Amino acid sequence: MSESESSGVRSVQRAVELLALYDAEHPSRTVRELMDATGLAKTTVVRLVHTLEQCGLLWSRGDGRTVPGPALLRWAELARSTWQLPEAALALLAGLSQASGGEAVHLYVRQQRARVCIARQEGTRTLRHVVLVGAEMPLWSGAASHVLLSRADQADIAAIARQAPHENWARTLAERARAAALTGWSVSHGEREEGVSGVAAPVFGRDGQVLAALALGGPTARFTETVVAGFGALLVDSARKLTALDCIGGAG
Amino acid sequence: MSESESSGVRSVQRAVELLALYDAEHPSRTVRELMDATGLAKTTVVRLVHTLEQCGLLWSRGDGRTVPGPALLRWAELARSTWQLPEAALALLAGLSQASGGEAVHLYVRQQRARVCIARQEGTRTLRHVVLVGAEMPLWSGAASHVLLSRADQADIAAIARQAPHENWARTLAERARAAALTGWSVSHGEREEGVSGVAAPVFGRDGQVLAALALGGPTARFTETVVAGFGALLVDSARKLTALDCIGGAG
Numbered sequence: 001m002s003e004s005e006s007s008g009v010r011s012v013q014r015a016v017e018l019l020a021l022y023d024a025e026h027p028s029r030t031v032r033e034l035m036d037a038t039g040l041a042k043t044t045v046v047r048l049v050h051t052l053e054q055c056g057l058l059w060s061r062g063d064g065r066t067v068p069g070p071a072l073l074r075w076a077e078l079a080r081s082t083w084q085l086p087e088a089a090l091a092l093l094a095g096l097s098q099a100s101g102g103e104a105v106h107l108y109v110r111q112q113r114a115r116v117c118i119a120r121q122e123g124t125r126t127l128r129h130v131v132l133v134g135a136e137m138p139l140w141s142g143a144a145s146h147v148l149l150s151r152a153d154q155a156d157i158a159a160i161a162r163q164a165p166h167e168n169w170a171r172t173l174a175e176r177a178r179a180a181a182l183t184g185w186s187v188s189h190g191e192r193e194e195g196v197s198g199v200a201a202p203v204f205g206r207d208g209q210v211l212a213a214l215a216l217g218g219p220t221a222r223f224t225e226t227v228v229a230g231f232g233a234l235l236v237d238s239a240r241k242l243t244a245l246d247c248i249g250g251a252g
Numbered sequence: 253m254s255e256s257e258s259s260g261v262r263s264v265q266r267a268v269e270l271l272a273l274y275d276a277e278h279p280s281r282t283v284r285e286l287m288d289a290t291g292l293a294k295t296t297v298v299r300l301v302h303t304l305e306q307c308g309l310l311w312s313r314g315d316g317r318t319v320p321g322p323a324l325l326r327w328a329e330l331a332r333s334t335w336q337l338p339e340a341a342l343a344l345l346a347g348l349s350q351a352s353g354g355e356a357v358h359l360y361v362r363q364q365r366a367r368v369c370i371a372r373q374e375g376t377r378t379l380r381h382v383v384l385v386g387a388e389m390p391l392w393s394g395a396a397s398h399v400l401l402s403r404a405d406q407a408d409i410a411a412i413a414r415q416a417p418h419e420n421w422a423r424t425l426a427e428r429a430r431a432a433a434l435t436g437w438s439v440s441h442g443e444r445e446e447g448v449s450g451v452a453a454p455v456f457g458r459d460g461q462v463l464a465a466l467a468l469g470g471p472t473a474r475f476t477e478t479v480v481a482g483f484g485a486l487l488v489d490s491a492r493k494l495t496a497l498d499c500i501g502g503a504g
Contacts, residue, residue, distance in 0.1 A: 007256040008263030009303045015264045016307045016323075022330055027502050051261045055268040056363040056388075059334075059501055062459060067502035068327070068334045070361055070368040071268075074386030075320070076328035078274055082311075082320045109322055111308045116322040134326030136308075207314060249311055250279050250319035 014040065015048050019057060019068070028065040079134075082250040085119050089247050093121040096216070096238045100231055103218040104129040107203070107242075108137070108144045109211065109249065113160050115139050115148055118212070118248070129196060129217030138192060140164040140173060143200035144213035146186035149177040150202060151210055185232040189220050197223035201235035203242045211248050214239045266292065267300050271309060271320070280317040331386075334502040337371050341497050345373040348468070348490045352483055355470040356381040359455070359494075360389070360396045361463065361501065365412050367391050367400055370464070370500070381448060381469030390444060392416040392425060395452035396465035398438035401429040402454060403462055437484040441472050449475035453487035455494045457503075464500050466491045 021029060021037050034045045049066060052058040056071025085093075085107075097105045104123035108115040114136040123129060131137060139145045139160050149157055154170075157177060161170035180186035185201040200215035216231050223231075242248070273281060273289050286297045301318060304310040308323025337345075337359075349357045356375035360367040366388040375381060383389060391397045391412050401409055406422075409429060413422035432438035437453040452467035468483050475483075494500070 004256055004259040005299060007260050009299065011260030011263050012267045012300070012303045013307065015267075016309070019327065019330075022334075024329075024333055027334060047257060047261065048264070051264045054364055055265065056368065057268070059361075061501060061503070062457065062461060068330045070331075070335060070363055070370050070386070070501070071388075072327050072331035072386075073335055073368065073370060074388075075271065075324050076331040077276075077384065077386050078271075078320045079322075079324035079328040081276055082274075082279060083322060083325055109311075111322055112306055116308065116325065118322050118325060132329065134322070134324075134329050136323075136326075205314065209314065249313060249322070251313070 011048070014038070014044070015052055015057075018045070018048055018052065022068050028061060028067045030065055083118050086245065086247050089242060089245050090119070090121075092238055092241055092245075093119060093214075096214075096234060097121040097123060099234050100216050101125075102128075103216045103222070103231075104131075106131050106144070106215050106217060107248075108148065108200075108213045108215065110139065110148045111136065113139050113163060115142075115144055115213070123218065125218065125222075127219050129198075129219075131217070138163060140169060141188065141192035142215075143180075143186040143188040143198040144215040146173075146176040146180040146188065147200045147202045147213040147215075148210060149173065150181035150186075152177060183232075184236050187223070187228050187232070189223065195220050197228075199223070199228055199231040199235055201232070201239040203239045203248060205248075206246065206251070212242070214242060263300070266290070266296070267304055267309075270297070270300055270304065274320050280313060280319045282317055335370050338497065338499050341494060341499050342371070342373075344490055344493055344497075345371060345466075348466070348486060349373040349375060351486055352468050353377075354380075355468045355474070355483075356383075358383050358396070358467050358469060359500075360400065360452075360465045360467065362391065362400045363388065365391050365415060367394075367396055367465070375470065377470065377474075379471050381450075381471075383469070390415060392421060393440065393444035394467075395432075395438040395440040395450040396467040398425075398428040398432040398440065399452045399454045399465040399467075400462060401425065402433035402438075404429060435484075436488050439475070439480050439484070441475065447472050449480075451475070451480055451483040451487055453484070453491040455491045455500060457500075458498065464494070466494060 056069045058066045059069040093105045102124035105121040107119040117131045157174045158170040161173045187199045189197045197220040198217045200213045202210045203212040205211040308321045310318045311321040345357045354376035357373040359371040369383045369387050409426045410422040413425045439451045441449045449472040450469045452465045454462045455464040457463040
């Protein structure tokens with residue numbers, strides 16, 4: 001890549017990083033806040049904000065603060081049209097949560113070296129596992145990750161494991177991914193967060209590739225060995241039905 | 253701006269343009285289609301697609317086609333949190349549509365040299381005006397544009413008028429914008445599309461700036477002089493209530 005090309009790639013990445021700084025806790029931002037959060041120079045931030053404003057992705061509220069722009073509404077429609085699951089699939093998620101006794105159900109796809117929640121059924125227990133649609137979770141941890149990585153090669157797994165705060169995590173992650181491939185589902189206890197457990201099974205694409213991981217999540221205290229075995233069977237069954245629906249990521 | 257800086261800005265704009273090529277009619281795209289639609293060279297398109305994939309904004313489906321990526325789901329949440337109107341405002345839009353005899357209601361904000369629909373109440377008539385949330389409409393035409401431009405200066409209006417397919421449109425547009433400022437609302441008949449009429453009134457921000465245009469739209473045949481006068485009064489009243497709700501574009 002030429003210098004100007006790589007600078008173009010970097011600008012797109014930075015623009016996306018800037019947008020990612022807006023969330024429910026930070027619905028509006030000042031240039032100073034964006035500088036502090038990114039470590040970028042003021043001229044760079046101002047230029048990026050100006051470009052994003054021109055694209056409608058940021059909006060000047062007039063009080064020195066910018067908010068996510070109205071052009072995002074169009075992208076929201078786009079995201080919905082591609083990723084919104086059909087009623088039958090959502091009913092499956094709801095049924096799974098009910099069959100599990102009210103645990104939370106999440107559906108994840110791999111996104112580079114992370115996994116993104118693309119659908120969910122909120123749990124009904126007082127203590128429940130909550131991951132919002134669109135949220136990114138690390139791919140080095142959790143039953144859903146084992147499943148998403150069940151056909152990944154060593155180099156891929158090693159690169160992901162380097163993000164983990166553990167020594168020699170590549171071997172552990174590779175073992176768990178292989179075990180997931182062998183048994184058809186996986187379980188994790190407190191891999192990322194103490195006291196949080198998950199069980200997951202793969203949803204396949206038309207070419208047999210692992211397209212998504214369907215997961216039940218909740219407190220470790222409720223995820224006993226017997227319960228987990230039951231969840232595994234439930235998940236494999238539901239994931240098979242989701243595979244048959246062929247409805248993930250704009251299929252078709 | 254240095255060459256590398258302007259190349260960065262251009263890359264962000266191009267990336268956004270590429271994403272804009274995905275819509276309900278084109279839920280997936282090949283590199284060839286993106287090249288044809290943009291006129292960009294293959295290497296440029298491939299580089300941008302790759303960058304967008306890394307950001308999760310595009311997703312390879314595995315059959316040579318890309319779809320909008322799962323990262324857009326997060327932005328969809330963001331757009332909703334900033335732009336979703338509260339129940340009271342939506343009820344106002346619904347009430348306005350009902351009071352108009354079932355015409356469509358749209359709320360627009362200015363987005364550079366366009367206007368974007370940020371909320372709507374679908375009409376109930378068989379022949380109805382339909383603009384989806386997130387859709388961009390030209391700012392050189394329509395009653396909503398007159399209202400949004402009612403305090404714009406001559407240079408601004410002239411630049412916008414240059415996008416119109418009419419000769420000397422700047423004068424006409426300036427007159428209609430000025431009239432909108434004087435009377436507090438505006439009407440248009442077939443400015444953009446033969447047979448389509450609109451009536452609009454301004455929603456103001458805290459500093460008295462024109463923040464949005466509230467509009468009724470439908471077929472010209474139903475928008476007679478008497479009807480339009482009634483719609484004008486209805487819109488001014490509803491727009492005043494929306495102003496009081498102070499709820500547009502992440503206010504507060």
